Amino acid sequence: MKNLINTYLPMSSHTDQRLKVRIEKCEDGSYTAYNTNGSFGVAVGSGETIPEARDDFRNSLTECIEVLKEEGKRIPVELEEEPIFEFDLSSLFDYFKVLKLSELGSYLGINPSLLRQYKRGSTYISDTRLKEIEAGIHRLGAELETLRLI
Secondary structure, X not given: XXXXXXXXXXXXXXXXXXXXXEEEEOOOOOEEEEEOOOOOOOOEEEEOOHHHHHHHHHHHHHHHHHHHHHOOOOOOHHHOOOOEEEEEHHHHHHXXXXXXXXXHHHHHOOOHHHHHHHXXXXXXXXXXXXXXXXXXXXXXXXXXXXXXXX
């Protein structure tokens, strides 16, 4: 199983019920997005880029909602809120190109060369280290959220 990092929009009151969507890079260089939880089944999206895969996934969700409505079924709460997206390290850095490995490594206190090895998948990354990286990225996001330009 790939090590994943969660990215998300502002927290809601139903975080434990939010849909978790895994985004992974395929062997051919394309991306796939699919939910790993949910009471309605599995929706899948794919694309040549992460935004295309996310958009295709959202289209799949829209189709799921339409089918549920046509069948007179209740729309699950997890379909009413923005999902949590989970990225493997390689996909995360492919998508957020603004995150430069060397600068992020310095910010996190991790050797940039080691961070590049984690991204390539050439070095094992423990769950503890992965959570440390995730917490650091979230800390950076919180810092950015509080700044104001003058």
